Amino acid sequence: MRKLKITGYGISLPKNKVIFNEQIRYRISAEENQLSLLVEACEKALISAKIKIEDIDCIVAACAVGVQPIPCTAALVHEKIAKGLDIPALDINTTCTSFITAFDTMSYLIEAGRYENILIVAGDVSSLALNPKQKESYELFSDGAAAFIISKTIENKGIICSAQKTWSEAAHTTEIRGGLTNFLPNNFNENTKEEYMFDMNGKAVLALSLKKLPKMMDEFLKENEISVEDIDMLIPHQASVAMPVIMAKLNIPVEKYINLVSEYGNMVSASVPLTLCLALENKKIKSGDRVFLMGTAAGLTTNMLYIKI
Amino acid sequence: MRKLKITGYGISLPKNKVIFNEQIRYRISAEENQLSLLVEACEKALISAKIKIEDIDCIVAACAVGVQPIPCTAALVHEKIAKGLDIPALDINTTCTSFITAFDTMSYLIEAGRYENILIVAGDVSSLALNPKQKESYELFSDGAAAFIISKTIENKGIICSAQKTWSEAAHTTEIRGGLTNFLPNNFNENTKEEYMFDMNGKAVLALSLKKLPKMMDEFLKENEISVEDIDMLIPHQASVAMPVIMAKLNIPVEKYINLVSEYGNMVSASVPLTLCLALENKKIKSGDRVFLMGTAAGLTTNMLYIKI
Numbered sequence: 001m002r003k004l005k006i007t008g009y010g011i012s013l014p015k016n017k018v019i020f021n022e023q024i025r026y027r028i029s030a031e032e033n034q035l036s037l038l039v040e041a042c043e044k045a046l047i048s049a050k051i052k053i054e055d056i057d058c059i060v061a062a063c064a065v066g067v068q069p070i071p072c073t074a075a076l077v078h079e080k081i082a083k084g085l086d087i088p089a090l091d092i093n094t095t096c097t098s099f100i101t102a103f104d105t106m107s108y109l110i111e112a113g114r115y116e117n118i119l120i121v122a123g124d125v126s127s128l129a130l131n132p133k134q135k136e137s138y139e140l141f142s143d144g145a146a147a148f149i150i151s152k153t154i155e156n157k158g159i160i161c162s163a164q165k166t167w168s169e170a171a172h173t174t175e176i177r178g179g180l181t182n183f184l185p186n187n188f189n190e191n192t193k194e195e196y197m198f199d200m201n202g203k204a205v206l207a208l209s210l211k212k213l214p215k216m217m218d219e220f221l222k223e224n225e226i227s228v229e230d231i232d233m234l235i236p237h238q239a240s241v242a243m244p245v246i247m248a249k250l251n252i253p254v255e256k257y258i259n260l261v262s263e264y265g266n267m268v269s270a271s272v273p274l275t276l277c278l279a280l281e282n283k284k285i286k287s288g289d290r291v292f293l294m295g296t297a298a299g300l301t302t303n304m305l306y307i308k309i
Numbered sequence: 310m311r312k313l314k315i316t317g318y319g320i321s322l323p324k325n326k327v328i329f330n331e332q333i334r335y336r337i338s339a340e341e342n343q344l345s346l347l348v349e350a351c352e353k354a355l356i357s358a359k360i361k362i363e364d365i366d367c368i369v370a371a372c373a374v375g376v377q378p379i380p381c382t383a384a385l386v387h388e389k390i391a392k393g394l395d396i397p398a399l400d401i402n403t404t405c406t407s408f409i410t411a412f413d414t415m416s417y418l419i420e421a422g423r424y425e426n427i428l429i430v431a432g433d434v435s436s437l438a439l440n441p442k443q444k445e446s447y448e449l450f451s452d453g454a455a456a457f458i459i460s461k462t463i464e465n466k467g468i469i470c471s472a473q474k475t476w477s478e479a480a481h482t483t484e485i486r487g488g489l490t491n492f493l494p495n496n497f498n499e500n501t502k503e504e505y506m507f508d509m510n511g512k513a514v515l516a517l518s519l520k521k522l523p524k525m526m527d528e529f530l531k532e533n534e535i536s537v538e539d540i541d542m543l544i545p546h547q548a549s550v551a552m553p554v555i556m557a558k559l560n561i562p563v564e565k566y567i568n569l570v571s572e573y574g575n576m577v578s579a580s581v582p583l584t585l586c587l588a589l590e591n592k593k594i595k596s597g598d599r600v601f602l603m604g605t606a607a608g609l610t611t612n613m614l615y616i617k618i
Contacts, residue, residue: 034490070485074475075609094384129378165396171387177377298381
C-alpha cells in the first residue's frame with residue numbers, strides 16, 4: 001500500500017444551471033472562469049484540511065483543457081493561492097481521468113518522502129467549447145472543479161493498487177481538435193469553428209468501453225486479489241447516462257456505485273473528484289472504507305485506483 | 310538514489326533552418342508538424358534502445374504546448390507508435406522544463422516497480438506562435454523534439470537528487486494567452502491575434518532567474534552534499550544567449566556546461582533532452598558520469614536533477 005490520506009477537499013460549482021430533460025447541468029456565468037473555479041476549490045480544500053498554503057509541498061493541476069497554452073495551469077493557480085512562495089507546480093493530463101492519474105502518480109512521491117502534502121485540483125469549463133448542434137454532448141457536460149489535499153500518513157490508509165491503460169484506436173472519438181498546434185487559432189472562421197468545439201462520438205466510446213473494461217477490471221481484481229464484495233464504494237467517472245450499462249457489465253451492484261449524472265452531468269476532469277468529495281461530505285464514504293475510483297477518458301484511457309480511505 | 314538508466318534516445322530536427330545574426334534556428338516545413346517530430350524522436354529512441362514498443366510500459370508526453378486540447382498529446386503519439394496496444398499514456402507539463410519534471414516524477418514509478426521502461430518525449434513547434442514584432446523571441450526559438458527511454462536497472466545508476474520550485478510572481482513573463490479557456494479561439498481576429506502568440510519578457514525572466522537561482526542552487530548542493538567539482542557536466546535549458554551570465558553567477562566553469570544556443574536556439578521542452586542526446590552521442594557524457602540537468606520555465610519554474618548516467 002502507498003500510504004497516504006485525504007486531509008482536505010473542496011468543490012466549486014458555477015452559479016448558473018441549465019436543465020435538459022430534467023437533467024441538471026452547470027454553466028459558468030460571465031463573472032466565472034476555469035481559473036476562478038479551480039482557485040475556489042483549492043481554497044475550500046485548504047480550509048477543510050485546516051492547513052495553510054505554506055504547508056503544501058506541490059500543486060498539481062489535473063484538468064483536461066488548460067487555462068492558457070503557456071504557462072501550465074498549475075502555475076496560474078499558484079499565482080492566485082501561493083504567490084510569493086516557491087511551491088512547485090505542474091500539470092498532469094489524461095483528459096477526463098486526469099485527477100486519478102495525478103493522484104496515482106503523485107502517491108509515489110508521497111510514499112518516497114519527496115512531498116508530505118500535495119494539492120491536486122481538477123476542473124474544466126467545457127460549456128465554452130460545446131457544439132449546440134451535437135445534442136449528445138451539449139446536453140451532457142457541465143462546468144465544475146474539485147480539489148483534494150493528499151498527505152503522508154502512518155495510518156493504515158492509502159492506495160492499495162492502481163492501473164492505467166490507453167487504447168489509441170479511439171484517439172479521435174473524443175476531441176477538441178483546434179486551439180493548439182494541430183489546428184491553430186488563426187485558422188478560426190465561420191467554416192472552421194466546429195474544429196474548436198468539443199466533438200464526441202459517444203456510441204463509439206461506449207462500444208469500446210464495453211469491449212475493453214470488463215477484461216481490464218477482471219484482470220485488475222484478479223491480479224490484486226480483490227473481490228467486488230471487498231469494495232465499499234465505486235466512484236465512476238460520470239461519463240454519461242449509460243453508466244448503469246457499464247456497471248452492470250462489470251457486475252457492480254447499483255448500491256455499490258454513485259451515479260450523479262442527472263444532478264451534475266459529466267464535469268470532465270472534475271467528475272471523479274467532485275463525486276468523491278460529495279460522497280465524503282454525505283458520509284456515503286467514511287474512514288476505513290475501500291473505495292474504487294474508475295474512469296474512461298479521451299485517448300481512450302481508462303484508470304482504476306483502489307484506495308483505503 | 311532512484312535507480313534507473315537511459316536505455317535509448319532520439320531527436321527530431323525539422324528540415325528547415327533560418328539564420329539570424331549567425332544563430333541557427335530550426336523551423337518545421339509544410340510537411341512536418343509537432344506530432345511528426347514527436348513520433349520521429351520516439352521511433353529513433355526505440356531503435357537506439359533496441360527494444361520494441363511492446364516493451365514500453367508507459368508513454369509520457371512532456372511538451373510545453375500540446376497538439377490538441379483533447380485528447381492529451383501522449384494519446385496522439387500512442388496512436389502513431391502503439392496503436393492496438395494498451396500502454397498507458399499521459400502528459401506532464403511545466404512548459405520548458407516538462408522533460409525534467411517528467412523524468413523526475415516518473416523515476417519514482419520505476420523505483421517502486423510500477424513500470425520498467427518508460428518512453429518520455431518532449432517537443433514543441435514554437436515557430437507557429439512566434440510574433441515577428443517581438444524580435445527577442447522570434448529570433449531565439451526553434452522547433453524540435455527529443456525522446457528518452459528510461460529503464461529499471463540493478464546497476465549503480467540513477468537520479469541522485471532533484472528539486473523543483475515555482476515562483477508565480479513571474480507567471481505572466483512568458484505566455485501564450487490565447488487558444489484555450491482564458492481566451493478562446495473564437496475571439497481570434499486581426500486586433501487580438503497577438504494574444505495567441507508567444508509573448509516573453511526576457512529581461513524580467515533573466516532578472517528573476519538571477520535573483521532566485523543562486524540561492525536554490527546553493528541550497529540544493531548543500532542539502533545533497535554535492536560540490537560543483539562532483540558534477541561532470543551540466544545540461545542547462547538553452548533559454549537564451551544570456552546563459553553564460555547565469556552559469557557565471559552559479560559558479561559553473563565554462564567547460565562544465567553545454568551551450569548550444571547558437572546552433573539550435575531555445576527549443577522549449579525539447580532543449581534539455583536534445584542537448585542531453587547530443588552530449589551522449591558526442592561522448593561529452595559517458596557511462597558513470599554525474600550529470601546535472603537544470604532549467605527555468607514559464608511559471609516561473611526551475612528544475613534541478615542530478616543523475617549518475
